[in-house]
Amino acid sequence: MKEGIITKGVGGTYEVQTDSAVLSCTLRGRLRLRDDRVLVGDRVEVSLLPGDGGRGVVENILPRHSELVRPRIANVNQVAVVFAVENPPPNFLLLDRILVQAELLQLSSVVVINKGDLQPEVAQKLAQVYSSIPYPTVVTSVIADQGLDRFRELLRGKITTLAGPSGVGKSSLLNALDPSLSLETGMVSAKAQRGRHTTRSVQLISLGDGYVADTPGFSQLTLSADQEGELQYAFPEFLPHIEGCQFRGCLHRHEPGCAVKRAVEQAEVLPRRYQHYLTLLEEAKPRY
Ligand SMILES: Nc1nc2c(ncn2[C@@H]2O[C@H](COP(=O)(O)OP(=O)(O)OP(=O)(O)O)[C@@H](O)[C@H]2O)c(=O)[nH]1
Ligand SMILES: [Mg+2]
Ligand SMILES: [Zn+2]
Structure with missing residues (x-):
């Protein structure tokens, strides 16, 4: 029996990457009973079929650590949020939405600022902002061959899903x-006109000893009303201040003696991030 990870599944055939080979596998009967039992990202045990060694049968699914709904992948533990310093211009609210979503799902995040060749200084400034939150942050450029080793380093040993708008260079x-x-x-x-993303199937790409999903759709953040009090914890830079608020249960809006607002005034928290907190909090507010 070999252990591996499912990197792709199309029409009942699953691609399983082991430490030595890529196997084309079918599922043992009882695993086929429910269609959604097996996901890309699942770690599995495979028995090899006799022959050239390239075919096998998935016998068991090992315990799943996490299950992402969109993209539908098991065992993802990291999100790489990719945006471009220019072309398309950064959408910071979207970026923070993704970071917050990742925090709420307890996934670690890395921030990738691509197309650094277009605006090197702006890219460095943005990198300072996100690395001070702190998120591991890298400025990359495919064209200038910049930051690629660091990016590779950040992917090592993880199952990462890329997130970020179309055209940023994922x-x-x-x-x-x-x-x-x-x-x-x-x-x-051109891509947007053809609406290509929606039809693409989920696939894990093996890079070094890590895996990456190049799927553009990372689930959009929708907060439910009962997450109102949870949202503040999805902003890591708030954490050192939360204890200092005058009121227990302070949501850092208009409350007097709010240490988070004070931190914004003292430039310890970026005003834009605080504004986005308020925007997302507003969305989560229960509608009576
Ligand atoms: N100047 C510059 N252009 C880049 C860089 N990386 C990618 N591009 C260009 O940006 C365009 C979009 O790149 P893609 O890799 O297709 O973007 P994507 O994020 O995968 O887009 P979707 O698949 O639509 O989500 C292409 O024309 C690339 O050549 C970079 O570092 N610098
Ligand atoms: Mg792409
Ligand atoms: Zn407060």
Whole structure:
């Protein structure tokens, strides 16, 4: 029996990557009973079929640590939020939404600021902002061959899903890390017109000893009303201040003696991040 990870599943055939090979596998009967029993990202035990050694049968699914709904992948433990310093211009609210979503799902995040070649100084400033939160942050450029080793380092040993708008260079980055991938890249507008993303199937790409999902759709954050009090903990830079608030249960809006607001005034918390906290809090507010 071999252990491996499911990297792809199409029409009942699953690709399983072991430490030595990529196997084309079917499922043992009882695993087929429910269609959603097996996910890309699942660690599995495989028995090899006699023959050239490239085929096997998935016998068991090992315990799943996590299950992401969109993209539907098991055992993801990291999100790499990718945005471009320019073209398309950064959407900071979207970026913070993704970071907050990742925090609420208890996934670790890394921030990748791509196209650093277009605006090197702006890119460095943005990198300072996010690394002070603190998130592991890297400025990359596929064109100037910048930050790619660091990015590879951040992916090591993890199952990472990429998140970020169309056209920021997610596929280009993965191609740069492994040219043999030949992932499709292209212009934003042309892609949007064809609406290509929605139909793409989930797939894990093996990079070093890590795996990456190049799927554009990371679930959009929708907060339920009962997450109102939880939201503050999804802003890591708030944490050193929360205890200092005058009122227990302070939501850092208009409450007097609020240590988080004080931290914003003293430039210890970025005003934009605080504004986004308020925006997301507003969305989570119960509607009576
Ligand atoms: N200047 C510059 N352009 C880049 C860089 N990386 C990617 N691009 C360009 O940006 C465009 C979009 O790149 P993609 O890799 O297709 O972007 P994506 O994030 O995968 O987009 P979707 O698959 O639509 O989500 C392409 O024309 C790339 O050549 C970079 O570091 N610098
Ligand atoms: Mg892409
Ligand atoms: Zn407060």
